[in-house]
Amino acid sequence: MSSLTKRTRFIGIHKPPLNLSREEFERKASALGDAIAALPIAQNNLLKLDIIFQNTLMDEHMKGVGLSIAAPTVVMSAEYESLDHLQRARVLKDPALKKLLTESDDFGFRKHATAFAADVYSAVDAPDITAGLHVICVYSCPPQFSADVFGQKMKELMENIASQSIRDKLSHYSLWLQNDAVDKHLQALGYPAPKPLLVVRADSEHLDHMKEIFEHSDVSRLLKEGIRDLGFHRDSDNPTEAHCFSADIATKISKY
Template identity: 60%
Template sequence: MASTKAACFIGIHKAPPNLSRTEFEAKVGALGDAIAALPVAQKNLLKLDLIFENTLMDKHMKSVGLPLAPPTVVMSAEYETLDHLAEVPASNFLTNMHEMLKDPALQNLLKEADDFGFRQSATAFAADIITKVVSAQAAGENADTNVICIYHRPPHLSEEQFAQKMEGIMDKITALPIQDRLSSYTLWLQNNAVEKHLQELGYPGPEPLLVVRASAENLDHMMEIFEHSEVAGVLIEGLRDLGFHTDHDNPVYSCVFSADVATKINNY
């Protein structure tokens, strides 16, 4: 398991019933542009991505029993490691995200975004990033094809057990002869570093979940991964063991989709 030099804030946002996917994505895209233009975001963020669903891999998701997503957008913001962030050295607290979340201009943007339900049905949290695979290509621009997996924790598993089981699935996949097809393969584990501040901002408490992100240089490489019989076997067996798509009646938080990534800030 690789350690990480960055931490991440994630917002998972579903479209309200009165908006189509296209309308919702346009509104979130405009919000992302406005956030990226804020001086506090330019100062404190290493990267800001908006991740939009596409349908390129739907057939392959269904073939291994993965549940497809309702209209969903993921916003991820990377910043320095938690240990490095301290607004007041004595308290060793999260400077960058604390400063971001307290910024009046950001707060106003989020209030305005309530017009299209940006916060009300969201789950948002800080996360630790565990990197399983990263290639030289992935260190540059975003890979052409991305898959986002949002897995809700089954009630019979603790947070630690859930993370261990998911890491086990990922390790089995990376041990197969498809690793050269992956540009990156990361696990985003929830932590409560900014939970208090998010709730003060009007976000609901986060759902108990984790996120896996896989990237490949192109669609053909990603399809090779999903069409590999041993990969399919690992996914089917592992996800049956987790039972994530049968133990929770809200499918928005257990879903998988291929995605387009729009990078709004990149300070790496």
């Protein structure tokens, strides 16, 4: 696994309330992303702001390795220079940002969310390749493991997968591990305390490339074994929660 990336990220994982359709929740989340991106504090301090939405392009392949079809999920991802820079700029204390998030309670954006700062470990990063297909996996920490042990096991699984002959099919492959650096600020903004989980993101240039990765015999075996060993397999007696899906990404801010 390569060294910790120079930039850290904020990630929010959001689920719609029962009284709102997935489509309406996504529409409102996208509008919220536009409003946040328009704030001077965001324009001046964020390097990237993405709103990530599910699509169904990889559903059959997710089922093929033992995962359930993901429940409706929207992900907000923000990249910035450093946590120190974020805190010096008082981004998470900005009154205009707080107002937008308070207003988002009208559609339950914060109520069922898990939000945190993340340390991002990259196994593959080829920024010169344009990503056309994205896969996001949100794994809750299995009850039998501590967060540190879970993170280490997922690192080992990623290293094993990245060592196979599929690296040239990927433009990005990373593991996002929670840290608690901004927890108190997020809770002051109205977010609940984050659940212990981690995120894996994989990008490829084409849909066919991602399908080839999942269909590669050794990668498929490693995924199936890992999903079963960690308790995420849909046929487990009490499967640990996982939300894995291919995704469309709406970029609201990009300084690259």
